[in-house]
Amino acid sequence: MVDAVNPTTIKANDLRIGAVTRVAMAAPAVAGTPVQAAVPTPTLANTMAAAAPIEASRVALIKEAVESGRYPLSPASVADALIAAKYEWMSHDAS
Numbered sequence: 001m002v003d004a005v006n007p008t009t010i011k012a013n014d015l016r017i018g019a020v021t022r023v024a025m026a027a028p029a030v031a032g033t034p035v036q037a038a039v040p041t042p043t044l045a046n047t048m049a050a051a052a053p054i055e056a057s058r059v060a061l062i063k064e065a066v067e068s069g070r071y072p073l074s075p076a077s078v079a080d081a082l083i084a085a086k087y088e089w090m091s092h093d094a095s
Contacts, residue, residue: 065071 062071
């Protein structure tokens with residue numbers, strides 16, 4: 001029989017729960033060839049983390065427009081965007 005899961009089923013420092021350890025997977029060996037180290041396959045996260053998604057030409061255009069006064073900067077809209085971003089971050093915080 002399976003017990004129902006509820007908040008009191010598992011408690012901190014429960015000795016029935018074993019520690020989790022990470023195990024590296026070995027590269028498969030082919031008969032007659034030396035075993036080589038496995039080369040990690042690039043993932044989407046690794047590819048995206050390699051460089052920021054910034055268009056340098058667009059940044060240069062905006063920077064030039066701000067310096068020359070042609071880019072409309074509104075302190076109220078900047079503040080609104082910062083407050084909205086903070087609320088978005090807060091909604092994902094684990095409480």
